[in-house]
Amino acid sequence: MKFIGRDVLSAKDFTREEVDYIIQKAQDIAADIAQPTPRYRDILKGKVLAALFFEPSTRTRLSFETAMLKLGGGVTGFASSEVSSIRKGETLADTIRTVSSYADVLVMRHDKEGAQRLAAQNASIPVINAGSGAGEHPTQAMLDLLTIKAELGKIDGLTIGLVGDLKYGRTVHSLAYFLSQYDVNLYFISPTTLAMQNRVLESLTMKRVKFKQTNVLQKTIPELDVLYMTRIQKERFVDTEEFQRVKSAFVLTAEDLVNAREKMIVLHPLPRVDEINPNVDSTKHARYFQQVRYGLYLRMALLALILGGLK
């Protein structure tokens, strides 16, 4: 396994062994960071992360920046394309060549799928995909795996339900690719019009992953060890009434969890709008805010590995 200098563009670029190794390192860092003087806090001293967010994102940007800072590195970049000079008409390739001439790693969000791959082709430094249109969001999916592993002790053998907009949801695409390397049962729970993309289903079939598709959330809950909720966006619907009807069928409340398995956990990539009722927050199943914390550890591990901070 070689991580130094490596791009993180798609979940498909990583083997199970690599993902397991990253998760292990993230757990080491989680233990270390709790110490009064963390061993890792200076390992990226002198390195600079450039956060290029062509599309704004508070949580992902702040999570990466905090991860870099807590390893002793520095951070520069922009929070939205409006405050950059992109408007001057430069190509993306040129912007990337420029920034990669002084920074040490690029973390990039873009509304166009494929933008990160184009960036990686032009960059002399590693590029990390921090969300690409309706494409992928591999570090979110890695932190989802870390959360499952840390909270349930394993990934193999679990039944995992992915809920919501499976067609355009980049997080669930990346997560499904990763999970296809484990021995899991998957449920894809979505409105029919927002079902999981065929390219993902085909990839799962090829890898002989067991999955079912359904548009009924409540009835499926008792089967699950992990319930992964996502948002359904209004923009996906032509008809507002149709949106309201569909959306309300994929809302989770505390009442829906009465028949859930004892140790079942509810995850969500956040932000949530109203697909998880706040009364779920205080149930024993809610883990979506812990998930954010695991995200910090995961990104610290990934940055440390890619930039050579860990042996």
Next chain:
Amino acid sequence: MKFIGRDVLSAKDFTREEVDYIIQKAQDIAADIAQPTPRYRDILKGKVLAALFFEPSTRTRLSFETAMLKLGGGVTGFASSEVSSIRKGETLADTIRTVSSYADVLVMRHDKEGAQRLAAQNASIPVINAGSGAGEHPTQAMLDLLTIKAELGKIDGLTIGLVGDLKYGRTVHSLAYFLSQYDVNLYFISPTTLAMQNRVLESLTMKRVKFKQTNVLQKTIPELDVLYMTRIQKERFVDTEEFQRVKSAFVLTAEDLVNAREKMIVLHPLPRVDEINPNVDSTKHARYFQQVRYGLYLRMALLALILGGLK
């Protein structure tokens, strides 16, 4: 006195002993920072401040960020809500829970009074109020006290005039609360329509603070040891003519200072627009730019105390 992990939401949350202690620490830091190798410059290494400015503010944000950096900590956050992903419809409570999952301290400005208290209820880390609508701005008021103490050697026994928009001015609210713990004489000098809020006056009366209200600035100046100017905003007036008339009565010029006490100091939370004529800048009374520097020391002391950087 316990500072570690503490929120800074309102001037009312601090005793005089605590404020005096913070001021003392700020003065220690001011002395230390002048050294070639400051003792404090690494004490917050590995810690990260998240600056959440839902309302833009150059001076307060940069002051907090600089304070954190000069103690060895790191900084992340957003400078205005437009460049964050708040628009996705997430509740403030969720945003706060998320950010507090990776940062170590939150510094927050918001146009709604009460937003910081809501944040503190949802945060697992300390929250510092960096200005809340027409509510409070406690760290500004702390740095005002530090400036008075450092420049005049004491706070007890002084006569202090607060001038301008006392109704909506969050800085003067916080300052009045703090001053109510000292043995001072207060003058509230404002247009009648922008007089100090009753809730503040009642709090002062309860604490037996001596105060007078007036709408005449020039005549009051000779009585004062500290003249604290603030801005009167056009938005507060329905009638533009009324605004012009009122405003011009609360403008300070060098000529107004001829009968001022020898050591009287003029302060202002800044930015000023035209309520202090630039000809005041070169008088011996002007201290509003030194005040900015004291702000750095005050915020360094506060961050160090809250994050456990000082014993």
Next chain:
Amino acid sequence: MKFIGRDVLSAKDFTREEVDYIIQKAQDIAADIAQPTPRYRDILKGKVLAALFFEPSTRTRLSFETAMLKLGGGVTGFASSEVSSIRKGETLADTIRTVSSYADVLVMRHDKEGAQRLAAQNASIPVINAGSGAGEHPTQAMLDLLTIKAELGKIDGLTIGLVGDLKYGRTVHSLAYFLSQYDVNLYFISPTTLAMQNRVLESLTMKRVKFKQTNVLQKTIPELDVLYMTRIQKERFVDTEEFQRVKSAFVLTAEDLVNAREKMIVLHPLPRVDEINPNVDSTKHARYFQQVRYGLYLRMALLALILGGLK
């Protein structure tokens, strides 16, 4: 030579000896930064750079920020005037006095020529001009010199062509001022309506610099050791047809380089739009992306010298 505390406002403020010294230090830093543990990576610890970009600029801002971070310093500031509180009506002088009360160096871009000089008059800390309207951009020109020196081994004796909008191009103004201190032959190659400003030409004449003016690019190329391309902006033309005609005469393609000298190098301050065809990128002459990297070293050297990080 004294650098500590010094402003960098105009190329005219520096002697040749000073520029050569800065270039030498930049080359030292370039060698040092390639080491596993760079000697310079902590020399600005505890210092804070405030980047005040009243006009957005990705490349210059990120370059300065990265330079500061790689020397161990911290960074604060704003990326565009929209996310600052400038709108509150404060004067530029007050903003500068405020920020210079806590930061250690100001890096400033502004759309008004003269803004940086005004800033320097009001700042208690050094001010670096990071681009001022159609005025100057001295650190860009310094990095251009460093690139020429590092790539060709010398500056004296070279024939250098500056191409494009020489009237409004701030970069070429600063570069021409610097080059006037060396023994060079200059070609100013531009549309007649965008010819080099008289104030610059007069300054060159006074210093007895050999220069020629022409509006023909292709024919001049075989004469050159350095071809410095810049952008021609549509906004400069009343007539769109005229713009199209003019622009296409100042576009560089790989074919134009067949008669170029063996070691001739093509530079560009970037961003380019279409004045350099991408087919030039893979020729042996292209150096515009290396130029970006030299910019990092140059700014590291300058910050280190000004803030006293180097003896």
